[in-house]
Amino acid sequence: MLSKEYPPHIYGGAGVHVAHLSRELTQLDGGRHNIDILCFGEQRVHDANLTVQGIQLGADFPYRNSHHKKLIDPLLRNILMTGSFPDTDIVHCHTWYSHLAGCLIKEICNVPLVITAHSLEPQRPWKEEQLGSAYNISCWLEKTALGNADGIIAVSKAIKTSIKKLYGIPDEKIHTIPNGIDMSVYKPVYSPEILDSYGINPSEPFILFVGRITKQKGIFHLLNAIKYLKNGIQTVLIATNPDTVEIGEELSRSVDEIRSAKRHKIIWINKFVPENHLVIIYSHASVFVCPSIYEPFGIINLEAMACETPVVASSIGGIREIVTNGQTGILIPLKPKGRDDPEPKDPEQFARDIASAVNSIISPSRTLRNMGVKAREQVKKKYSWINIARQTLNVYHEILEAS
16 A cells, blocks of 8 residues: 555545555454555554555755655655565555556556545646646646556545546446544544633634645635624634645734634634544534535545534535535535636635524524534444445455456
């Protein structure tokens, strides 16, 4: 299994997916399956049937500009991965950051290649702000790898449809297996003292955002919605890892403007939050808000729902498969500008719709409670990691038998 992310270096849903999937795969069939993970970092794990090796670069390297450095770094690590892999029956890649190594190992070892599509590069045009012209290479790598894969796992029906349209991959090659959630960890847990330690008033309702500081997550649309919220509703942002220095500075200015108006309380937690604290914050939140403009799945919604917190989210991608509108939360129509520009046509109306949905759920409190209970029930029924690991193993077997 090849991945940029693995604990403790996780910044998105793909890293969570790899960590939980690998753990559950080692438990299946009496623990007879061996999982070797190559990732970016200094990790070293040697359990009974799980080995993790972080790949580091031991020297500096030349690059034309800082954007290109973000491409060359993973490509060099991919070359090192290609020289570091153990004997294997199958190679499984997660995100374009590991696709080159996957393609090389497939040919060197003559083993099948499986790719889990967590997102698709052509649908994330804002990535050009991070990579510059190297964004063209990430798109090319993804297209080449998916075309060479023996099997593709899509994390939602929506992304499966996009894979077929963008890359012409035949339907029978793509398997839909969602992300999952650890219900024993993500469950209602309450501690007003923990809220106090982060500056959150436990006696007042609050809405919660969790995510990277990136255009994809729609955080600025949420900030724009705050002025339409009822009085007395706090906004809590757990937002870190800006895509660029500029977008981090933009968020800082926007938060300062809201605070200076002194109409609504906003708490920005710009640091790592331990998982046990995150669960408590999810559990206390009145509503979890996910205003993404692109979301192939949206594992954060599962985390909130498992903690019995209803969700207000954009009606896009995989979110529509997770949130049942009117029962476990409210879906907000995004109405994008176009295929190549997922930003809403009318940002102000989108902000009003977010606030209106939040206001309607928070009052009356009975609606809040009923939605929260239904949300956890739905997650428990559909998204356990053990079921997802079994489905993934079945894909492995199917591909190996056909090869």
